[in-house]
Amino acid sequence: MNPLDQQTVSLLRRRFGIDLAGQATASPMTPADIQHALRKAGSSQQQIATELGVTRQSVCGVVASHPNCRSERIARAISRTTGIPVNTLWPGVYAGRITTSIRRTA
Numbered sequence: 001m002n003p004l005d006q007q008t009v010s011l012l013r014r015r016f017g018i019d020l021a022g023q024a025t026a027s028p029m030t031p032a033d034i035q036h037a038l039r040k041a042g043s044s045q046q047q048i049a050t051e052l053g054v055t056r057q058s059v060c061g062v063v064a065s066h067p068n069c070r071s072e073r074i075a076r077a078i079s080r081t082t083g084i085p086v087n088t089l090w091p092g093v094y095a096g097r098i099t100t101s102i103r104r105t106a
Helices: 006-016 031-040 045-052 056-063 072-082
Strands: none
Touching: 031 045, 031 056, 031 072, 045 056, 045 072, 056 072
């Protein structure tokens, strides 16, 4: 996992009420915030999709928190890439084991 830089930690504290342990104390990050974190980490939804062998639309669905597009695997990949804990990106969404079918690319 990439360590969070001081600027990102400060942003998380101010904007989202995140404590030092990475526990969310406020609302989840918006899709735009997650996309910004991916760009800042030098990645994109397409790169995550390619790494995992899934469609970009599957990654987009997870980022946008669509109810039918939940995937712990994609969420963990985004978390690993951005260095932001899954429970900070999507508080309570991935607390239990979630299984889903994801369209694989050819």
